[in-house]
Amino acid sequence: MTTATATSPLDAALDRAARITPRLAELADPIDRGEADPARAYDLVRASGLLAAMIPADRGGLGLDFADYTRLLAELARANGAVALGYNMHNVAIGSLFEADADALGAAGSTFRDRVIDRVIDHGAMFASAASEPATGARLRGIATVYRRDDDDRFVLDGHKSFVSLSGVADHYVVTARPHDDDSGVEVSHFVVDADDPGVTFSTEWAGTALRGTSTAQMFLSDTVIDADRLFLGVEGMSLFKAVREPHWMAAGYLGAYLGLAEAIVEFAAARIGADERRRSSDADIARLGAMGVDLQAARALTLVAARGVARNRSHQDTNATVYAAKHHLGETTQKLAAQAVSLVGSAAMAADGPMQRLLREVQFCSIMPAKPADCLSYVGRGLLGVNMFDVSNHSW
Ligand SMILES: Cc1cc2nc3c(=O)[nH]c(=O)nc-3n(C[C@H](O)[C@H](O)[C@H](O)COP(=O)(O)OP(=O)(O)OC[C@H]3O[C@@H](n4cnc5c(N)ncnc54)[C@H](O)[C@@H]3O)c2cc1C
Known part of the structure; x- marks a missing residue:
């Protein structure tokens, strides 16, 4: 049986x-x-x-x-x-x-x-997420994209999003906007906009040094009219408060992506050292590879502790502090591992037809995507000082 x-x-x-x-x-x-x-x-x-x-x-x-x-x-x-x-x-x-x-x-x-x-x-x-803007980056406060209601109670959106991954690939774009007549900065809502809605256009793809595979472009909304039921969860003004209580998607959704890049870097270094008979029996090279493995394990452990914390105890300040700590640690470690791999492997790491040159460029973006390193440290530091991190005024979002 x-x-x-x-x-x-x-x-x-x-x-x-x-x-x-x-x-x-x-x-x-x-x-x-x-x-x-x-x-x-x-x-x-x-x-x-x-x-x-x-x-x-x-x-x-x-x-x-x-x-x-x-x-x-x-x-x-x-x-x-x-x-x-x-x-x-x-x-x-x-x-x-x-x-x-x-x-x-x-x-x-x-x-x-x-x-x-x-x-x-x-x-x-x-779906895609269209939040970042030219003047504010990924912050929700102070965004320039606005919405108003028309005579039929539909929403009309106008704005410019600076970086939208999955542009031209996704069917629906979750866009942040504030009321056109409210400058408080805290009243931010999410709306679902479709690629073929009126007034929606995209720029040509962002020409960066890496991450072409994200299919990222700017998005423009001009008098874009959408039905009232496209308001996210049917609730206005909750986005900033949600980001403060439960920052894990915005601040650390991609933790796994950078963890995977860190793993790929260490695997690359191990494969190169392993394939070289002289170096695979060099105590010095083995120790340098081992040091990379230790850093990777520490980053993986903290990342998974943070992710499990979210799964078990969401909307808790200690959980959120661990999320920010993991984001910071993983960003630093991934970039350090990339530099170590180049130094350990040598010229083969920089070969144009090998993966390491791409990994080296890709990991730089961990400190560009939110939460930025300074914001992570600020969150953890304020938490240690007993600051109420559920108060939006204590946040840079
Ligand atoms: C490949 C790629 C894909 C991306 N995909 C997406 C996506 O799908 N969706 C999305 O929403 N975003 C996306 N982003 C954007 C990303 O999340 C960041 O918002 C963006 O990269 C930040 O750019 P920056 O570092 O140049 O801007 P930042 O340094 O964050 O600053 C932007 C502007 O904000 C202002 N600013 C800076 N600090 C403060 C402060 N403390 N208070 C107030 N204003 C301040 C400044 O005027 C500055 O010019 C993507 C980015 C890249 C590179």
Whole structure:
């Protein structure tokens, strides 16, 4: 008699990831060089079913929590960091919907959540997150994108988003905006805007030194009219307060992506040293590789402690402090590991046809994407001083 083994949600998700990571890895350098369209990688992600990662199992999704999600993202990023970062923005856009108690959402909130589930499960739709602006970066306070209501009670949006991953790839864009007649800075809401809504345009893709695979462009909204039911969860003015209480998606959704890049760097160094008979028996080289392994393990441990903390004890100041600490530590460690790999491996690390030159460029972005290093340290430091970090005035968001 055989006994059926229950598959955990994480195992099921990793199984799906394993079916696409070999191809994602092959596409990483061609996409980075502009020789392959990132859409090819996102077609694989769509086909894998991983867009439903955060949707509860009883609604047809994979039912991951934030800890499982972080590990899934690391697996994807080991293969293709840019695509993992792009995929993360889909989950940043909708992940929080499935953490909240569904019964406490109210009628408008439940309808909104059901529609998102329907779009992802039944239509394979991909969401993106359009928050950052030229004058404010990723901060919610002081944004220039505004909304007003028209005579039919619909929303009319005007604004400019500076960096939107998945531009031209995603079906729906979760856009932040403030009321046109409110300068308080704290009244920020999220709206779902479609790529083909009136007045929506995108710039050509951002020409950065890395992460072409995120498919990032600027987004413009000009007199964009959307129905009232596109207000996120049917609630106005909650975005900043939500980011303060539960910052994990905005501040650390992509922890797993940078963890995966760190793993890829250490694996690259180990493979190179391992392939060289002289160096694999050098005590000095073994110790340098070992030091990289120690740093990686410490970063992985803190990252997973933070991610598990979110899964078990969300909306808690100690949890949030660990999230910010992990974001800071992982950013520093990943960049340090990249420098160590170059120094240990030598010229082979800088070969244009090898992965390390790309990894070296990609990891720099951990300190550019929120929460920035100074903001992470500020959060942890203020927490140690007993400052109330649930008070929005103590935040730079
Ligand atoms: C490849 C890539 C993909 C991205 N994808 C997305 C995405 O999908 N969605 C998204 O929303 N964002 C995205 N971003 C944006 C990212 O999250 C950051 O917002 C952006 O990179 C920050 O850029 P910066 O460091 O130049 O700006 P920042 O240094 O954050 O500053 C931007 C502006 O904010 C102002 N500013 C700085 N500090 C303060 C302060 N303390 N108080 C008030 N104002 C201040 C300054 O005037 C400054 O010019 C992406 C970025 C990249 C590079």
